[in-house]
Amino acid sequence: MNAIILCGGLSTRLGEITKTIPKVLLKIKGRTVLEWQTEKLRKVGITEVVLAAGHLSDTLFENVGIHLNGITFTYAIEQVKLGTGGAIKHALEYVSNSDDPTIILNGDVLTHVSVAEMINHLKPDGDGLILGTKVDDAAPYGTLVYDSKFHLKEFKEKEGKHQSGFINGGFYIFNPLIKKYFPNKDSFSIETEVFPLMKNLYVFESAEPWIDIGVPERLEWARENFPE
Numbered sequence: 001m002n003a004i005i006l007c008g009g010l011s012t013r014l015g016e017i018t019k020t021i022p023k024v025l026l027k028i029k030g031r032t033v034l035e036w037q038t039e040k041l042r043k044v045g046i047t048e049v050v051l052a053a054g055h056l057s058d059t060l061f062e063n064v065g066i067h068l069n070g071i072t073f074t075y076a077i078e079q080v081k082l083g084t085g086g087a088i089k090h091a092l093e094y095v096s097n098s099d100d101p102t103i104i105l106n107g108d109v110l111t112h113v114s115v116a117e118m119i120n121h122l123k124p125d126g127d128g129l130i131l132g133t134k135v136d137d138a139a140p141y142g143t144l145v146y147d148s149k150f151h152l153k154e155f156k157e158k159e160g161k162h163q164s165g166f167i168n169g170g171f172y173i174f175n176p177l178i179k180k181y182f183p184n185k186d187s188f189s190i191e192t193e194v195f196p197l198m199k200n201l202y203v204f205e206s207a208e209p210w211i212d213i214g215v216p217e218r219l220e221w222a223r224e225n226f227p228e
Contacts, residue, residue: 001044001045001046001102001119002095002100003102003103003105004050004088004092004102004103004104004105005034005052005104005105005107006084006087006106006107007022007023007024007034007051007053007060008053008057008078009054009055009107009108013216014214018056020056021059022055022056022059022107024037024051024060025064027223028110028222029226029228033107033108033213035068035069036110037105037107038068038069039069041103043116044115044116044119046103047071048071048074048095048096049071049073049074050073050074050094050095051064052076052088052090052091053077053078054078054082054087057077076091076093081187082187083189084190084191085182085183085188085190085193086186088104089182089188090186092179098176101173101174101175101176102174103171103173104172104173106170106212108170108213109169109211111169111211112208112209113204113206113210114208118171118173119173124175125200126200126201127177127178127181127201128173128175128201129172129173129202129203130169130171130202131204131206132167132168132204132205132206133166133171133206133208134166134205134206134207135164135165135210137162137163138166139158139161139162139163140158141165141167141168142158143155143156143165143166144156144166144203149202150202150205151201151202152195152198152201152202154196155168155195155196178194181197209226211226
C-alpha cells in the first residue's frame with residue numbers, strides 16, 4: 001500500500017497564517033497536521049509517504065526532512081501549479097509499489113475515520129474509494145450522490161443549503177488503474193476531470209469527527225475543539 005499527502009497548495013484562504021509555513025505544518029493540539037496524518041498511516045503499516053509539495057516546499061523539507069515518527073518521506077515537488085489531479089499524477093511517479101493501491105490525503109484534513117476499515121472496503125476490481133464524511137452544515141461544500149451500494153453517481157456542486165450531508169472528505173484510496181483516467185496534460189482537477197470518468201468509484205460513509213482547516217475559522221475551531 002502506497003501513501004501520498006497533498007501539501008503543495010498556496011493556502012490563500014488562510015492569508016497571513018500560511019505566508020511562511022505550509023498548512024501541513026500548522027499545529028493542532030500540540031501536533032502538526034502532518035504528524036496527525038502520518039500517525040494514522042503508520043497504524044496500518046505504512047512506512048513510506050510521498051509528499052506532493054510545491055508552495056513552501058523548502059520550508060517543509062527544512063522542518064521535516066526525510067524521516068518522521070517511523071515514516072520515510074519522498075518529495076514530489078511541482079514546479080508549476082498542477083491542480084489536484086496533476087499533483088496526484090505527478091506524485092504517483094514517486095511511489096515505491098506502482099502495482100499496489102495508494103492512499104491519498106489532502107494536507108489540510110483531520111479525521112478520526114479508521115484507515116484500516118477503509119482499506120477493508122476497497123474493492124479489488126473497483127477504481128477506488130472516497131471518504132464521504134457527514135457534516136452538519138454542507139453549504140460550504142459540494143455533496144456526494146451515491147446509491148444504496150455506495151456507488152458514486154456524481155458530485156453535486158455547492159448549493160448553499162444549510163443542512164447536513166455527506167461531502168468529499170479529501171481522503172481517497174485508489175487502485176492502480178486510476179491512471180487510465182488521467183488526461184494527457186500536466187495540470188487538471190481530480191474532482192471535475194477524473195472522477196466523472198470513473199465508473200467504479202465507491203463511497204466510504206463516515207460520521208467520525210472531521211475538519212478541513214483551510215480557512216481561519218475552521219483552523220481556530222480545530223485548535224480548540226478537535227478531539228484527541
